[in-house]
Amino acid sequence: MPTIRPSSDLRNKYNEISDFCHKYAEPVYITKNGQGDLAVMSIETYEKLVGKFELYKLLDEGMDAVKEKRVRSFREALHDIQKDFVK
Template sequence: MPNIRPSSDLRNKYNEISDFCHEHSEPVYITKNGKGDLAVMSIETFESLAGKFELGKLINEGIASMKGNKTRSFREALDDIQNSIE
């Protein structure tokens, strides 16, 4: 169940909101004049979510490359990685 709080709680109960976000790794939804306005979350939760979006983007790029026959063998890719390390 989402945690929904009024915007005044950001000022008056910041520590409580922060503790919740860190303990539960989920956002707190902030309302303004009774309507949804913001989602507040810990930095760790945000970075995890952003990483998932980036991974999804890379997977979609890979799928598009496969559909367009713009791929190369595993051996070629591994050789490129090894050459970049040396």
């Protein structure tokens, strides 16, 4: 169940919100006038989330390459990598 707090808590109870975000590695949803406004999370949680998005993007690109037959064998790829290091 998400943690939802009013915007006044962000100002008045910042340390409590920060401790929660670090302890549980999940966002706290901040409301403004009763409506959802922000999601607050630790830097560590944010970086993990961004890393997952980057990984999903790369996997999606790989799946597209397979569909479009823009692939080569592992041996060919390894050969090209080794060739670059031998120069």
